Every structure is written in C-alpha cells, then in structure tokens.
Amino acid sequence: MSIYRWALSGFLRRGSCLLQSNVTAASRHTTNLYTRRRCFSSSPSRSLMDTSNFTSTQLEVREAVSKLCSQFPDEYWMERDRKEQYPHELHAAMVRDGWIGIALPEELGGGGLGISEATMLLNTISQSGAGMAGAQSIHANVYATQPLAKFGTDQQNRDWIPDIIQGRSRTCFGVTEPNSGLNTLALTTTATRSGDNYLISGQKIWISSAQVATHMILLARTTPVSESPKPTHGLSLFYIPFKPDNTTLTLTRIPKLGARAIDANQVFFDSYIVPADSLIGTLDAGFSYVLHGMNAERCLLAGEALGLGYAALKKATKYARERSVFGAPIGSRQGIQHPLAKAWMGLEAAKLATYHAAKLYDEGVDAKVVGTAANTAKYLAAEAAFEACERAVLTLGGMGYSEEFHVERYLRECFIPRIAPVSREMIMNYVGERVLGLPRSY
C-alpha cells in the first residue's frame, strides 16, 4: 500500500481535515518531484541530504514526515530539553498518522514497510531538529517490536501489536545492566517460572522512556550460565506489562548530558510478577531474537545520527553565508568552508552505508552479513554526525555555544549514537574479529 494512502486512511479514520490537506499537498509535491528527478531534497525547506538514490516509497515517507515534524520547530525541542519534558505531542502525532507501525504487519494495522523506510522515518524526524530526543520518543516501538512480530505467536501478535501501533501501549527496551555493560551475555536479571507466572529479579540501567512505558521488551536469564550448553543459550525475551509499584518494580531517573526530554532510568525488579505468556518464542532462545531487533536498531540509530548531522550542517552553512567578519562572509574562508564540505561528504558516505544495511536487513540476507553492514553503518553515521555537529558549533563561534542556535543541543545529543546501542570500540572489535579474522582482544 502506498504510504500516503496508508497515512491518508489514518487521517480519514479520525476525520482530520487540517492534516489531511497537508498530506494531499505533500502528495502533489511528491508527484512534481518525481516528474523532474531531483538531486537534493527540497522539502519542506531545503535540506542538504542528496536524495537521488532513494525509492519512491522512502521519498514519500520523507515528504509526509517532514510535513508532520514542521509542526515541532527547534524552539519546541529546546524547551522540552531545558524542562526535561517528554515530547508527548510528537508521539501522539506519530500515532495519529500511523507511523509507529511503519514496519509492522499490515494485517495487524501496520504499514507493512521495511527497516529501509523506518530508517527514513527516524532520519527525517531527527533532521527536522527533533534530533535524538524526537527519534527516541518513538524508536523502541519501531525496532524493538520487530522480534515480537517475527517470533511471537499469532495470538500474542493480535493481542499486543495493534495496541502499540495505536499508541495504547508503549514499550521500552530492557537489555543493559550496570554490571554486565556491553557484555550482554553476562546479564544477571532472572526470570523464574512460578505457576502461571514468571518472577523477575535484577536491575537494568539506561532504559529510555521507562517513565512513559506501559510495557518492556525484556531480556532476562532463564537458565543459569553453568547449566547452559553455550553462552548464548539461557536468555529469554519477554514482552512484559510494566507497572512500577515502588516495591517489586521501581524506577530512578538518570540526569544526563543530552536528549533530556527523554527519560533514562535505572529499573529495579524484585520478584516482579508477570504472566507466563509474556515469553516471546522459545524459552532460552531470546539472544538470537534480540539480535534480530538489534540489527534493525543499528540502522535506525544510524539514520537518526545522519539526521542530526545534516540538521547541524544546515544551520552551520546558513550562518557561514550570513555572518560577515573582516569584510566577507565567514563561509568564503577556506578554514570554515572546507571542514563543512568534508563533514557533508562524510555524511553522504555514511548515508550510503546506512541505507545499504537497511536494504540487506529487509532482504533477509544472512544475519552475519546484515550485522556487519548495520554495525559499520552505525559507526560511520555516528562519527560523521559528530564531525558535522562539532563543525557546526565551531562555525558559529560564540553563538555555537548559545542555546539559541540549537547546535550545542545537537552536539550534546550526538554522543548517544557513538555510545549506544553499541560503542565505537565494540564495533571495531566486531570488524577486527569477524571481518578481518584477527584474534579476539578481550
């Protein structure tokens, strides 16, 4: 189904004339753009990302989402960041127009599209100025639900997925633990069967959006390492109701550098009871399921990083054209111009890697091939975005350090894709060992 038709059917269902006219206008705009093949995106205001190699569906996603995000200007995000207020309005708008379910099955109310289009969705949200905060307000619901749709039973999918798509349920993703860090196989949170339930005990950290979540996709140990035939065995994936009660489930918010609109939390489970049918797929096989979601997550994060980088570069080039010192625009000085040109080329190269990885994921090629491509893309996009954000702050000089010009916010947020969901160093390890065949260093 065309994404416009799909989004439009959502508008018609809720009878919104205002936004419906936006989509129709966006559709007309898209048609024009196809008839004269374009090189650079020009919607709704000129962006720097070359869009010549995208599919028509990706471009349609980009057009419609740009329109939607234009209702949330930079000032909205600056304010949310300053006050640490969740961007509920963006999430509601995304639900209303059907975007949460972009990569979930059509028969469950989703868009039936792939991670290539979902990456474009997150890329566009971030690029609008919403940055990582905007993207993070929906992204777990897009990527972490992939294992649910693939490995859940028909009944589970019917019970859970429509609620996620329609915003009645919101999920957070619970993998990281304080003591295991990037060594996921060493996680110690347990799920112990007790009659018709599981009892969850342990601690998670850095869980985004847990304050607004109704559910968590949880990775927990169900068989002790000592009894597992291999380290990847014995972990199980759950989709659990998430109801903090101050006794068996408690949350503590973590103050942080950037994307402050989105809460990050420590989560403590103490014999927290969840129904046994929260288990996704086969007991003890959760690690492979979570990897499926993680490859999607790397693609989306790469898209988000790119968005931030292009947004920063756009602000920097505008400023460099307009700001005159020593009798000429600073953008005419090679000391300013060349680093910006280099940052753009870095983003463009990372963009090709990102959409290549997403395409491989959607084509269902071997998971190891996808893993390499997705890790590579995430690394390159995060580094390119960092370079662009840093250059933007430096281009604006003192104004780059001011809240008012937004690039300092972008720079703060830009550390996230460098650290999460997997760090730069662990990607280097992955490529060193698995691609180059070098000895394991740890």
Ligand SMILES: Cc1cc2nc3c(=O)[nH]c(=O)nc-3n(C[C@H](O)[C@H](O)[C@H](O)COP(=O)(O)OP(=O)(O)OC[C@H]3O[C@@H](n4cnc5c(N)ncnc54)[C@H](O)[C@@H]3O)c2cc1C
């Ligand atoms: C804003 C934010 C949001 C997040 N949201 C979520 C979420 O919703 N859900 C979730 O589960 N997690 C989330 N995370 C957690 C994130 O995935 C982890 O922080 C990330 O995986 C890094 O793990 P760690 O912090 O434990 O680092 P550690 O494992 O403690 O590593 C610390 C440093 O040591 C390096 N290092 C470790 N081992 C090696 C090695 N063998 N070789 C070389 N270097 C090494 C790492 O690269 C890193 O630089 C979030 C994190 C952030 C910052």
